[in-house]
Amino acid sequence: xxxxxxxxxxxxxxxxxxxxxxxxxxxxxxxxxxxxxxxxxxxxxxxxxxxxxxxxxxxxxxxxxxxxxxxxxxxxxxxxxxxxxxxxxxxxxxxxxxxxxxxxxxxxxxxxxxxxxxxxxxxxxxxxxxxxxxxxxxxxxxxxxxxxxxxxxxxxxxxxxxxxxxxxxxxxxxxxxxxxxxxxxxxxxxxxxxxxxxxxxxxxxxxxxxxxxxxxxxxxxxxxxxxxxxxxxxxxxxxxxxxxxxxxxx
Numbered sequence: 001x002x003x004x005x006x007x008x009x010x011x012x013x014x015x016x017x018x019x020x021x022x023x024x025x026x027x028x029x030x031x032x033x034x035x036x037x038x039x040x041x042x043x044x045x046x047x048x049x050x051x052x053x054x055x056x057x058x059x060x061x062x063x064x065x066x067x068x069x070x071x072x073x074x075x076x077x078x079x080x081x082x083x084x085x086x087x088x089x090x091x092x093x094x095x096x097x098x099x100x101x102x103x104x105x106x107x108x109x110x111x112x113x114x115x116x117x118x119x120x121x122x123x124x125x126x127x128x129x130x131x132x133x134x135x136x137x138x139x140x141x142x143x144x145x146x147x148x149x150x151x152x153x154x155x156x157x158x159x160x161x162x163x164x165x166x167x168x169x170x171x172x173x174x175x176x177x178x179x180x181x182x183x184x185x186x187x188x189x190x191x192x193x194x195x196x197x198x199x200x201x202x203x204x205x206x207x208x209x210x211x212x213x214x215x216x217x218x219x220x221x222x223x224x225x226x227x228x229x230x231x232x233x234x235x236x237x238x239x240x241x242x243x244x245x246x247x248x249x250x
Contacts, residue, residue, distance in 0.1 A: 011042055011043050012040070012041070012042050013040070013041045013042075014038065014039065014040040014041070015038065015039050016036070016037070016038035016039075017036065017037060017038075018034065018035065018036030018037075019034070019035050019036070020032055020033075020034050021033045021034075021035075028058055028059045028060075028061075029056070029057060029058040029059070030056075030057050030058075031054065031055070031056050031057075032054070032055045032057075033052075033053070033054055033055075034051070034052070034053040034054075034055060034072075034074075035050075035051070035052050035053075036050070036051050037049065037050045037051070046079070047078070047079065047080055048078065048079045049076070049077065049078045049079075050076070050077040050078075051074050051075070051076055051077070051086075052074065052075045052077075053072050053073065053074035053075070053086075054072070054073050054074075055070055055071070055072045056070065056071050057069065057070040057071075058070075064095060064096060064097075065093060065094050065095035065096045065097075066093075066094050066096070067091060067092065067093055067094075068091070068092040068094065069089070069090065069091050069092075070089060070090050071087075071088075071089045072086070072087070072088045072089065073085070073086070073087055074086040074087075074088070076109075076112075081112070081115055082112060082113045082115060083112075084109045084110065084111060084112030084113075084115055085109070085110045085111050085112070086107060086108075086109055086110070087107065087108055087109075087110055088105065088106065088107035088108075089105070089106055089107075090103065090104065090105040090106075091103065091104050091105075099126050099127040099128070099129075100124070100125070100126055100127075101124075101125050101127060102122070102123060102124050102125070103122065103123040103125075104120070104121065104122045104123070105120070105121050105122075106118075106119070106120045106121075107119055107145070117144070117145045118144050118145065119142065119143060119144030119145040120142065120143055120144060121140065121141065121142030121143070122140070122141055122142070123138065123139065123140040124138075124139045124140075125137065125138040125139070126138075128185070128187045129187070131187075131189060131194065132187040132189075132194045132196065132217065133187040133188070133189050133194070134186065134187055135184075135185075135186050136183075136184070136185045136186070136187070137182075137183070137184055137185075138181070138182065138183045139180075139181075139182050140180070140181040140182070141178070141179070141180050141181075142178070142179045142180075142181075143177075143178045143179075144177070177204050177205050177206070178204065178205060179202070179203065179204045180201075180202070180203045180204075181200070181201070181202050181203075182200070182201045183198060183199070183200045183201075184198065184199055185197065185198035185199075185215075186198075192218065192219050193216060193217060193218045193219070194215075194216075194217040195214065195215070195216060196214070196215040196216075196217070197212075197213070197214050197215075198212065198213055198214075198215065199211065199212045199213075200212070200213075200227075200229070205234075206233060206234050206235070207231055207232065207233040207234065208231070208232050209229055209230070209231045209232075210229065210230050211227055211228065211229030211230075212227065212228060212229075213225060213226055213227030213228065213243075214226050214227075221248060221249050222246075222247070222248050222249075223245075223246070223247040223248070224244075224245070224246055225243075225244070225245040225246075226243070226244050227242075227243045228240070228241065228242050228243075229241045229243075
């Protein structure tokens with residue numbers, strides 16, 4: 001089981017889950033089968049989605065670092081849209097020395113009838129030190145629907161973030177939009193723990209989110225993340241959020 005999430009907030013209820021099965025692996029490449037599903041209920045609207053995907057990944061060694069590449073072919077199922085095929089890929093640059101890395105992703109829907117989606121995104125990040133200490137920075141611009149169609153397979157995002165515009169919730173196609181995400185953090189070692197205060201900024205044509213938080217990591221066995229955010233929308237329906245997340249490896 002790769003992960004699951006549940007959100008219940010007033011008129012919004014959602015459940016998402018996903019699993020990842022590695023079926024073949026070598027020193028530089030791998031093949032995995034991914035399956036996931038999500039259901040969302042908002043007022044009188046219900047949406048169910050499913051995704052079955054095959055992912056092939058391969059690493060390329062270069063003089064100054066390595067490139068991690070992946071290609072995904074997925075079948076998308078939905079109760080509100082015709083089935084479609086999703087083709088996506090990514091490239092990630094990881095240096096052997098230094099802390100600066102970059103990434104890019106792209107996706108497009110095929111055989112979806114009148115449903116048309118595509119998107120591209122990029123990223124530039126300054127990684128922290130080997131133990132998570134020091135300054136880190138992430139900048140991620142995107143255009144279109146650059147993320148996987150179903151939350152639950154690639155990092156399993158919180159369903160609240162996926163369906164955050166409650167007053168304008170559209171359970172069908174998502175319009176083209178430009179987005180920008182930035183995060184600045186600083187890791188502070190304290191004995192056998194690591195404290196990381198951070199701040200975030202998310203901007204799109206319909207909303208802007210400002211956030212700040214504190215992460216606490218104890219010997220790679222316990223992670224605690226406390227964050228607060230304010231989202232302002234062009235519709236005037238603004239909200240504040242306080243979020244506490246706890247993860248432990250048993």
